[in-house]
Amino acid sequence: MIGISDVEAAADLIAGHVVHTPTVPSPGLSALLGVPVTAKLELLQRTGSFKVRGATAKLLSLSDAQRAAGVVAVSGGNHGIALAMTAAVHDVKATVVMPRTAPARSIRIVEDAGASVRLTDDMDGAFSLVTRLRDEGLTLVHPFDDPLVIAGQGTVGLELADDAGDLTDVLVSVGGGGLVAGVAVALRARRPHVRIWGVETEGAAAMSEALAAGAPVPVALSSIVSTLSAPAVSQLTYDHVSALVDEVLVVPDRDAVRGVLDLAEHAKVWTEPAAGCLLPAARRVVERVGDGARLGLVVCGGNATTGDVLRWATDFGLH
The missing domain is CATH 3.40.50.1100 (Rossmann fold)
Structure with missing residues (x-):
């Protein structure tokens, strides 16, 4: 397991090489969800994602x-x-x-x-x-099964902890688990009382299935969300998530695409379904924890074309 000192060391190492992305209140998402929402805009990295x-x-x-x-x-x-x-x-x-x-x-x-x-x-x-x-x-350079990579992704959590107002719940997308593992390390150290929710799509639920099995297991992949489609999580990411994350929620692909459209309309940001899946999950979190929720969303990436999103929206009957 990595610790907060590893994430802080990674932050020093990559400073000047990556963007310290904005953490901003979203009036549009707050109105949509009925509770205050803050967005961490990782899609504004020069590569279009936190990676x-x-x-x-x-x-x-x-x-x-x-x-x-x-x-x-x-x-x-x-x-x-x-x-x-x-x-x-x-x-x-x-x-x-x-x-x-x-x-x-x-x-x-x-x-x-x-x-x-x-x-x-x-x-x-x-x-x-x-x-x-x-x-x-x-x-x-493994996408998630590497302590240095996880520490690098954890710098998202450091910035969120430093820049956001008061939060009760933070939602983070999960593919192989590197981002949520790193963010969880940072938030547990800096904001220990915040609940941390992972979010996957159906057909790319490697972490959920690992948590149910008690260990990483191979999963069948069928989600349209290729950026979340890990055939299995690693022992390293599993250990972090099982210890530090409150729960991992799973949403349908259709709802993730609907989330992309809602983020465009209400938050004025163009995302991919790996980020769109946060919105249906956020609705479930609000239902669970009540009106006192103050949400933080890690908007992880925006590398989807208009053509991609229009095709998915048509396929799912979203207009």
């Missing part, structure tokens, strides 16, 4: 030999973008393994940043290939 924090923390910690070997990562989209863009800045050769289901825009951004892209038929195949490439000598 640049962990990628930067890892890259800046590599030895000369590890840098020379080149780095490799597996990604449903945002981690690959973050690694490709960060590696380019630091003159490190990067390879990103992605499933063909990853958003076409994300694949294009990774390629345009100069990384080599390897496509696989599915996310399970992507994780298998990245393991083989690591064994062949490339330096793995």
